[in-house]
Amino acid sequence: MDQRLPMSRRSLLLGAAALGVPAALVGCGADTPATAPGTSSGGLGTVTIGSNASDEIPKKSLDAVVKGFTQATTKINTVDHNTFQENINRYLKGTPEDVFTWFAGNRMQFFAEQGLATDISDVWQEIGGDYTQAFKDQSTGLDGKQYFVPFTYYPWAVFYRKSVWQEKGYEAPGTLDEFTALARKMKTDGLIPIAFADKDGWPAMGTFDILNMRTNGYDFHISLMGGKESWTDPKVKQVFDTWRGLMEFHQPAPLGRTWQEAGQSLAQKKTGMYLLGMFVAQQFPEADRGDLDFFTFPEINPAYGTDSIDAPIDGYMISAKARNVDGAKALLKHLAQASSQDIATKLDPGTLAASSKADTSGYSALQKRGAELVSKATHIAQFLDRDTRPDFASTVMIPSLQSFVGKPDEVDSLLTSIEKQKVNIFR
Known part of the structure; x- marks a missing residue:
């Protein structure tokens, strides 16, 4: 439903x-x-x-x-x-x-x-x-x-420190290929490219959301959240395959890290960027908040571009x-x-x-930019654990995404398991 x-x-x-x-x-x-x-x-x-x-x-x-x-x-x-x-x-x-x-x-x-x-x-x-x-x-x-x-x-986007990017000459990517190239450059420069944490279970949902909306579009994403699509659909597998390709750029050992700690790594210039809600600003000292900026996650499928975001x-x-x-x-x-x-x-x-x-x-410059981002989005999702049934989100998706983060090569069996549990919950 x-x-x-x-x-x-x-x-x-x-x-x-x-x-x-x-x-x-x-x-x-x-x-x-x-x-x-x-x-x-x-x-x-x-x-x-x-x-x-x-x-x-x-x-x-x-x-x-x-x-x-x-x-x-x-x-x-x-x-x-x-x-x-x-x-x-x-x-x-x-x-x-x-x-x-x-x-x-x-x-x-x-x-x-x-x-x-x-x-x-x-x-x-x-x-x-x-x-x-x-x-x-x-x-x-x-x-x-x-x-x-x-x-x-608050909108979800990819946050970064302007001073770090100016120093390194980084530019916001417009496509997934450009995003991957940027992450590779950050790695060469001695930065951990993507701050990442999933100790609490929900942060990885934001990564799945944006990859699914960028790959398969908003309508498919919302239909999937409503139990109307199969998790074994090749479209869903493509999302996890894309995510797995980005894992080498993620901050290691994310299951032992809170989002606050990942946010602090961005504030401390140890990581290059972080996909999270705008509340990441809470982890920045007040004097450094003016150095925080973001870009919307880049295009994966030209049919959908960057038309959708999470803004709970x-x-x-x-x-x-x-x-x-x-x-x-x-x-x-x-x-x-x-x-x-x-x-x-x-x-x-x-x-x-x-x-x-x-x-x-x-509003601060960051808040004005956030409001502008939301106003330009064609579709606005509420976030995975808010767009689906709470029991499915908590008992199925949290452990499933944590399992994927820990063992990203075991996608087929994972999606089969999610689908079986989904059928029992949404029947």
Whole structure:
């Protein structure tokens, strides 16, 4: 079942982008730490928030935004990002917080369909004018009701340090052959060409996404994510064959490395480039962020060029078991305000505001380039683990891609295994 809602570049950024359950994830309670207290002057009691913003910069960003919410007292329960994501299903069925951080599109629809999220269509009647139709589509369940408030988003691209490239005379490649030639030159120059990490399981998904969209196009990619194509199709095998050809340029031993560590290697000029989301900027000292730039992954198949990218949308939902629905809805309205998102994008250089009314004049050069990249893309995917069923992503694709990264020569048996598991999950 293809639950993915397509996004056109025009509707996405018409306005803004024109420029084992751990204890911490059990849920709210009296002892939940109040890491971002507001005031209760508005009389809406206490609103609890389950947050996956565990890295330093996103955590500070959320704290700052929530402190501006004065209609209720707020309590944030912050959990390691990967732990939160891996346990979300049991979390929502247990004793979740009122509001929780989550993702747009298929990931939102999946839990809305299971009755684990609260309908916030009434909230959208008030905030709808601040978003493009495409953002609303990505917030809408299969029943036509809204369950999600978009907050920020970020494009995936190939990032590099301008000073290193200027020193070495590197130029952004336009084709896969040019990309390979550049990587080979970097290797000769003593750099590890491509920073790479997959200890957490999801980063390799971004590499698969872009190689598949560049090779087979957006429509095939989304159909594959929806369980409608076979993983043993020669088209899919070609993607892995292409990826295997690039492995010699990847940072070695990626299964023991986090994306943060790979990002730091780019910041430290040990690696030449890194395919990741714009949030890689979080790993750069503030003084060095102006040296960070990117190019979109180059063309592989001329039939599709560079028309598609990943640009995931992050935001907030209300759990079906929320104790304070009125307070939670008031908080979501606060998070939807352009002024709230302006605070977030100022503090977090790797994000862009979802609201069409956000003040993009304060964007850094990198953020302006990111918004431009998204606005020019014909097709925008949400990322592999958001464009497919969460159980397929976590139980099949994470271990499968890690297996490929560890043993890239065993493609045929791997794809056969993925297809068999897919059939059982999507039937």
